[in-house]
Amino acid sequence: MTEAPERTTVTSLTDLVEVVPSLLGFHPHDSLVLLAIRDGMVQLTARTDLFDAPPARALAPAWHRLPGAHFVVIAFSADAGCAWWGLDDVDLALPGDAERILVHADGERWYEHPDDEGTPYDALGGVLLAEAAYAGRPIRGSREELYALVEPNRTPAEVTASLDRVAARAEGLSDILGEARALLAAHDDAPGDLEIDDATVLCLASHDPCFLDEALLSTTRANAAPRVSLWLQVVGCGVPNCVGGALAAAALAAWLNGDGALQSVCLEAMDDRPGPAEWARFLQAVNLGAVPPAEWDSLAAELRRARA
Structure with a gap:
């Protein structure tokens, strides 16, 4: 909706x-x-x-x-x-x-x-x-063109090679999270195409609950459009079975961007590529309840209080 x-x-x-x-x-x-x-x-x-x-x-x-x-x-x-x-x-x-x-x-x-x-x-x-x-x-x-946006677009060999490169240069999770935060901020300021290794970093970071909460709760109606682009690129380049967090982030950004059809497609994709259960429930409730994006600020404030 x-x-x-x-x-x-x-x-x-x-x-x-x-x-x-x-x-x-x-x-x-x-x-x-x-x-x-x-x-x-x-x-x-x-x-x-x-x-x-x-x-x-x-x-x-x-x-x-x-x-x-x-x-x-x-x-x-x-x-x-x-x-x-x-x-x-x-x-x-x-x-x-x-x-x-x-x-x-x-x-x-x-x-x-x-x-x-x-x-x-x-x-x-x-x-x-x-x-x-x-x-x-x-x-x-058609709606089929929306489904194509959430399909993998890299070969398994390309994904494996990218994982190896990221693992070789990162000394630990803190390095990956720091790099992911920098990528998120940079894309908000200057949206563009991600390198596959950058998409891999964001895909790995999205498995950290704190980072994912931070990324989703910092999504606004002002930065929703670049965030949709960013997270769809992560979905396309990431390990297919490990992009549930990126799908949740793309669904939230699509909703805030007024693209309810893309939001629904992201949620459907999460049936096969499960994401964080709490965010999945929240996004399903938003969709089924026809909640308008104008209510996000108050909902985000409630979610922050719940996590404090």
Whole structure:
């Protein structure tokens, strides 16, 4: 679930259908997307697979969190029957007094009811998507492109050689932690590509609970974007079964950066590459509870007090 990014003005339901990829960060396929609108603004965007059973269960935290909001629910699918099945499931689950608009979008037209002739929209090249790209919000072609971001991109031989080099130059854990802290600070100031040995240092450091707590609790909405880049590089270059801490750090930074889809993908990757249990529980609760990034400062303060 994603908090709305910087303001984009929409003037019609067509605009709203076209802007969804910029809110999610990718073009949805066979997806149900719920937009919670209050005070004339999209406050929250939530997505689930259309074929989840029942799909309404995954979207329920959005309307529980924002009672009184106006909801627009859009089924993106070429299969009209499945689209309206999913929309009907959400319609039945929404509170009876909640205002809602149900829409099926098939990639070329959107429809407000099954017998509607439909209204054309631009699924790929609309002005609003161009504005999002210009503003630096990446819009990926599909959710599969997000999964590729958390896959290993180094050969086992490259990873082993990097581990050997780091072990040869580090006299102990304190050296690795000190180097990792310096890398984290440097990347905040000047984001860029990591050398594989630097990624290895950060991967090893992420196994130290104190360092990982420090790294995650120092993540803010201001430095979230470079932190996403940093930790995804660690995930790609690290030992595949040992990047759980880096995945947790990437998930937190993605959430704070307004990229709920990437946050969810990082959490799913942690099923196979487990990370720190406490942070995994926290991130799952944030995701399932549709907690907006604006609440991070108070949540981080509570976590610091709990660790003191």
